[in-house]
Each structure stands twice: as C-alpha cells, then as structure tokens.
Amino acid sequence: MATSTTSPQLNRGGQTDPGRTPRRVGFSQTLGRWDVKLSPYLYVSPFFILFALTGLFPLLYTAFVSVHDWNLIGGKGDFVGFENYAYVLQQPNFWKGIRNTFSIFFISTIPQLIIAIILAALLDANLRAKTFWRMGVLLPYVVAPVAVSLIFGKLFADQSGIINTLLGKIGIDPIGWHAQVLPSHVAIATMVDFRWTGYNTLILLAAMQAIPRDLYEAAVLDGASRVRQFFSVTVPMLRPTIIFVVITSTIGGLQIFDEPRLFDQTGQGGPSRQWMTATMYIYEVGWGNQKSFGRASAVAWILFLIIVVVGIINFSLTRRISSDESSKSRKKVRR
Amino acid sequence: MSAPSVPVIAQTAGKGAARAAARKRSKVGGSDRRPGWVTYVILAAAIIASILPLYYAFLLASSNSAYIAQHPIPSLIPQGEFFDNVSRVLNSDIQFWKALGNSIIVATITSLSVVLFSTLAGFSFSKLRFRGRNGLLVFVIATTAVPTQLGIVPLFIVMSQLHWTGKLVAVIVPGLVTAFGVFWMTQYLEGALPYELIEASRVDGASMIRSFWHVALPAARPAAVMLGLFTFVGSWTNFFWPFIVLGSENPTLPVAVQLLQASYFKDMALIMAGVTVSIIPLFVLFFVAGRQLVAGIMQGAVKG
Numbered sequence: 001m002a003t004s005t006t007s008p009q010l011n012r013g014g015q016t017d018p019g020r021t022p023r024r025v026g027f028s029q030t031l032g033r034w035d036v037k038l039s040p041y042l043y044v045s046p047f048f049i050l051f052a053l054t055g056l057f058p059l060l061y062t063a064f065v066s067v068h069d070w071n072l073i074g075g076k077g078d079f080v081g082f083e084n085y086a087y088v089l090q091q092p093n094f095w096k097g098i099r100n101t102f103s104i105f106f107i108s109t110i111p112q113l114i115i116a117i118i119l120a121a122l123l124d125a126n127l128r129a130k131t132f133w134r135m136g137v138l139l140p141y142v143v144a145p146v147a148v149s150l151i152f153g154k155l156f157a158d159q160s161g162i163i164n165t166l167l168g169k170i171g172i173d174p175i176g177w178h179a180q181v182l183p184s185h186v187a188i189a190t191m192v193d194f195r196w197t198g199y200n201t202l203i204l205l206a207a208m209q210a211i212p213r214d215l216y217e218a219a220v221l222d223g224a225s226r227v228r229q230f231f232s233v234t235v236p237m238l239r240p241t242i243i244f245v246v247i248t249s250t251i252g253g254l255q256i257f258d259e260p261r262l263f264d265q266t267g268q269g270g271p272s273r274q275w276m277t278a279t280m281y282i283y284e285v286g287w288g289n290q291k292s293f294g295r296a297s298a299v300a301w302i303l304f305l306i307i308v309v310v311g312i313i314n315f316s317l318t319r320r321i322s323s324d325e326s327s328k329s330r331k332k333v334r335r
Numbered sequence: 336m337s338a339p340s341v342p343v344i345a346q347t348a349g350k351g352a353a354r355a356a357a358r359k360r361s362k363v364g365g366s367d368r369r370p371g372w373v374t375y376v377i378l379a380a381a382i383i384a385s386i387l388p389l390y391y392a393f394l395l396a397s398s399n400s401a402y403i404a405q406h407p408i409p410s411l412i413p414q415g416e417f418f419d420n421v422s423r424v425l426n427s428d429i430q431f432w433k434a435l436g437n438s439i440i441v442a443t444i445t446s447l448s449v450v451l452f453s454t455l456a457g458f459s460f461s462k463l464r465f466r467g468r469n470g471l472l473v474f475v476i477a478t479t480a481v482p483t484q485l486g487i488v489p490l491f492i493v494m495s496q497l498h499w500t501g502k503l504v505a506v507i508v509p510g511l512v513t514a515f516g517v518f519w520m521t522q523y524l525e526g527a528l529p530y531e532l533i534e535a536s537r538v539d540g541a542s543m544i545r546s547f548w549h550v551a552l553p554a555a556r557p558a559a560v561m562l563g564l565f566t567f568v569g570s571w572t573n574f575f576w577p578f579i580v581l582g583s584e585n586p587t588l589p590v591a592v593q594l595l596q597a598s599y600f601k602d603m604a605l606i607m608a609g610v611t612v613s614i615i616p617l618f619v620l621f622f623v624a625g626r627q628l629v630a631g632i633m634q635g636a637v638k639g
Contacts, residue, residue, distance in 0.1 A: 058486025
C-alpha cells in the first residue's frame with residue numbers, strides 16, 4: 001500500500017499567496033476544510049452502508065432467526081433455543097447436502113486449478129494472435145450457470161445422452177450420471193469448471209506476466225529446463241494469486257446452487273438427494289414444503305461456520321505449501 | 336535500418352534506450368521464443384471443448400423431439416427448425432420479453448451504480464488521506480470472503496417487510512456496490528492516477544467532488560469499463576437470489592429459462608432454443624467487448 005507516498009496536504013493550496021490575505025476565514029474556506037476532511041469518508045460510505053444492510057446484518061440476523069420458530073407465511077414464533085439445530089442435525093438429508101457440497105467442491109476445484117495453471121503457462125508463451133486465444137478461453141464465462149446446467153444435464157443424460165452414447169461406442173457401459181452419487185458430482189463439477197476455468201486462467205496469466213523476467217534469466221543461467229523453470233519460478237511466484245483463486249472458489253463452491261438445482265427438472269437433487277447441495281437444502285427447508293425459516297437459518301448458520309473454518313484451514317494450508325516451495329526455490333533461483 | 340545494434344541505439348537514443356534494447360534481446364528462456372505447434376493444439380482443444388457444448392445446444396434447438404429421440408448424437412449440420420422453436424419459446428408462458436426487459440434493466444442499473452460507487456470509493460482509498468484508511472480497506476477486502484448468500488433468509492424477510500418481493504428493486508439494491516469493485520478501482524487508481532493531477536485541480540480551486548469527476552473518473556475509464564462489463568455479466572447470469580425473491584411472475588432471464596425446463600421438460604428442442612436465445616445477448620457483448628474484458632484483467636487490475 002502506498003501509505004508513505006500519500007498526497008502532500010491537498011488543502012494547503014489556498015495558502016500559496018500570502019501577500020493578499022486579510023485574516024478572515026471565509027465561508028468557502030471552512031467549507032473547503034470540511035470538504036477535505038469528510039469527503040473521503042463520504043465516498044467510501046456507500047459500500048459500507050450497503051454491506052451492513054444487505055450483507056452483514058442478514059448474516060448475523062440468521063443466528064437470531066435460527067433460534068426461533070419462524071415460518072415463511074406465519075412469520076416469527078416462539079423462541080425455541082437450539083431445537084432447530086437439533087432437528088436439522090438429525091436429518092439424513094442435511095448430512096447428504098454437506099457431503100455432496102464438499103465432494104463437488106473437491107472434484108471441481110483441484111482439476112480446475114491444475115488446468116488453469118497449465119493453460120495460463122501456455123498462454124504466457126509468445127503466441128501468435130494472443131488476444132484470440134485469451135478470448136477463446138474466457139468465452140464460457142459469459143454463459144449463465146442456468147444455461148450451462150440445462151445443456152450439461154442433457155449431455156450427461158443417463159439414457160441416450162451424448163456422453164453415454166459415445167462411451168458405448170468405445171465399449172464402456174453407460175454411467176448413471178444422474179442415478180449415481182459420484183458420477184452426478186463429476187457431471188456437476190464439469191459444469192463448474194466449464195464456466196470458471198478460463199476466468200481463473202486469465203487471473204493466473206496476469207500474475208505470471210507480472211513475474212520479473214530476470215528470475216527466468218537467472219534460472220536459465222543456472223541451466224534450468226523450461227519445466228524446471230515452471231515449477232521453480234512460476235509456481236512459487238504465483239503463490240498469492242493461487243491463494244486468492246482457491247479462497248474465492250471455496251467461498252463460491254461451498255454455496256453452489258444453480259448447477260445442481262437445474263441438473264434435472266425436479267430440482268431436488270435427485271430422487272435420493274444424491275447431488276443435493278447444502279444451499280439447495282436451505283432452499284428446500286425454507287421455501288420448499290416445510291417453509292421453516294428457523295430451520296433454514298440453522299442450516300445456513302452451520303454452513304457459515306463450516307465455510308469460515310474451511311477458509312481458515314485452506315488459507316494456512318495454501319500458505320504453508322507455497323511458502324515451502326518458494327523458500328526452496330528462492331535458494332536456488334535468487335542470484 | 337530494420338534492427339539497429341545496441342551500441343547504435345546507445346549513440347542515437349541514449350544509454351537508457353540501449354539498456355532497454357539489450358534487455359529485450361537477451362530474454363533467453365522466458366517468452367520471447369515462438370512456441371511450438373503443441374501449444375496451439377492444446378489451446379485449440381481447450382477452446383473447442385468450451386464451444387462444443389454450446390454448439391450442441393444450438394443443434395438440439397434447431398431440431399425436434401422426434402429427431403432428438405432417434406439421434407443421440409445429432410448431425411453436425413443443424414436441422415432447420417431453429418426459428419420455429421425460438422418462436423415457440425417467445426410465445427410460451429415464461430414471459431420471455433418481460434424477462435429480457437427485466438434482465439436488461441437490472442444489469443444496466445447495477446453496472447452503472449457499481450462503477451460509480453466503486454470508482455468514488457477507489458478514488459478515496461487510493462488518493463485521499465484519512466484516518467483509518469488502511470483498516471477500512473482491509474475490511475473491504477475481507478468482506479469478499481464473507482459468504483453473504485447465507486444471509487438469504489433474513490434478506491428475504493426484510494424484502495417482504497418492505498413489500499419488495501416480486502419487484503426488481505429487491506434484486507437491484509443488494510447489488511448497487513460490491514467489495515470487488517471497490518478493491519478493483521482502488522488497485523487501478525493507485526497506479527493510474529498521478530497525485531500531481533489531483534493537486535493541480537485542487538490548486539485550481541476544485542472541490543473534492545469536482546476533482547473526482549474531472550480528474551479521477553476520466554483516468555479510471557479503462558478499469559471502469561471493465562468493471563462495468565464484469566458486473567453486467569455477473570448480474571445477467573445471476574440466478575439464486577432473483578429466483579427466490581422474484582419468482583416466476585416477474586422473472587429475469589435465467590429464472591424464465593429455468594421455467595422452461597420445469598414446465599416443458601419433455602420438449603428438449605424448445606428448452607435448448609430458450610437456452611440458446613438466452614445466451615445470445617452476452618455473446619454479442621462478448622464479441623464486441625471481450626477484447627477489453629481480457630485486456631483489462633491483463634493490465635494488472637488483479638494484483639492479488
């Protein structure tokens with residue numbers, strides 16, 4: 001941050017001509033001082049006000065709703081303590097939701113990150129028609145998850161879906177992309193990656209291009225191959241960006257709703273809830289047949305705590321892994 | 336005179352230029368060499384993989400149920416019923432035109448508002464001095480890690496108290512300014528707006544807001560356009576919250592398209608026609624402004 005280089009006293013502009021100042025603090029000067037003092041706060045305030053009202057308050061109020069009997073139609077009822085939590089924790093569907101959410105998250109994030117880093121490394125080369133390739137990988141990003149899900153739901157249809165038909169041609173039995181647990185997670189993870197891999201590729205590419213080229217020169221002088229350069233210079237230098245990408249995809253990934261919701265026409269996550277996610281469960285409890293806001297809030301609050309914990313874990317994990325690597329490589333690469 | 340040697344440059348354009356030229360030349364392993372065909376093949380494969388599903392949707396959209404049932408793998412040449420299917424979508428009871436209009440309204444207002452408020456905040460965070468600045472900025476960044484979608488129940492309660500459920504305002508208001516936008520503009524203005532320019536305008540007696548309007552905003556334009564595009568895309572593709580708070584009476588486009596699957600799930604050609612039509616507006620945007628979208632990310636708006 002540029003704290004040290006902050007602008008030298010903007011408000012002293014008026015004092016540069018000491019010759020003709022009758023010492024009277026005019027109204028406009030007072031106004032000017034207030035302008036300088038208050039404007040910075042005024043300009044940043046819309047974000048804070050909006051976040052307080054539509055982000056922070058609802059999140060905290062969730063805890064309050066969760067300890068009440070609260071119905072979508074009837075509104076607030078009695079204080080019930082942890083009854084909603086007890087109820088929710090006893091539901092097999094709640095646990096299925098948590099399991100499915102994590103499963104889809106891992107199946108989507110890890111390959112996505114690997115593919116994105118590889119694509120970014122390829123794009124980082126001195127390509128012809130750079131912009132074309134970059135635009136090409138970004139294209140799926142403008143397709144709405146709803147559209148993606150409807151398309152992939154058909155691609156992955158159990159009967160007469162194109163993927164099962166193609167698999168059949170090479171002698172593989174049809175896979176129950178909807179009927180079975182793990183295949184349905186793979187299908188949904190594919191949708192997530194379809195849309196986000198290119199986006200993350202470009203973020204990583206931007207970070208790659210910011211790596212000082214003399215690091216590579218030094219590596220070359222030390223006789224490092226291109227592959228070696230990639231692992232010993234590129235990957236460690238991408239550390240902050242990788243952390244950023246992992247954290248944003250954790251927060252998004254653990255709240256996943258659109259893709260699984262539209263994977264079939266009933267929107268319940270399959271007959272035995274094999275791909276129902278935690279957020280879908282919140283919707284089902286709150287707006288589905290139960291219409292219980294109290295219980296939905298309990299689920300939301302539990303999920304919130306889980307996300308916070310996971311966020312902390314993966315922050316420290318990513319940090320440790322990449323700092324190990326970078327300290328190793330620093331020894332070798334730094335002059 | 337195609338490639339003057341380094342010493343020549345030193346004589347004609349000074350030592351700095353010579354050093355720059357030498358540096359350019361000596362990029363050995365980095366990115367100077369043209370990559371081999373393998374690189375192009377892999378990239379082409381990635382792009383084909385991202386286009387094929389969309390083309391598949393178009394193929395289904397231009398056929399009919401009988402054809403789809405008989406041909407699990409459709410012919411790569413489209414059947415001729417695309418426009419028939421599209422007109423069936425337009426006349427179906429998903430209120431397509433209303434949904435399209437709603438999406439345009441929501442995405443436009445949201446983008447303009449996010450750009451304005453984020454640039455204002457970015458200007459303040461990057462170029463003005465005030466107590467608590469760093470702390471507040473850290474707070475903004477930290478909020479990007481808050482899963483606000485989980486506050487959905489109280490947010491819905493608030494909206495129904497305000498009698499906003501089913502109204503576009505319920506979707507617009509929570510998106511008026513984003514932490515991402517504020518951070519983005521702060522990062523950009525940090526480097527793109529010299530203090531001297533603001534000082535000059537202040538010395539000329541401009542108020543803060545005038546300095547912002549005449550100096551910061553023009554300087555912020557490239558990043559502001561980017562942010563506007565991203566916000567537009569995000570708003571256009573948003574489903575969860577509009578689905579909950581608007582319902583099928585007053586839908587945005589994704590909510591309406593999703594209704595197709597719920598009400599006509601046997602008619603795959605119709606559904607895919609709806610999907611294809613819903614993709615087109617952002618595709619047009621992408622072909623017009625995709626270059627900017629990519630370039631903006633590359634220009635270091637994302638510094639981590």
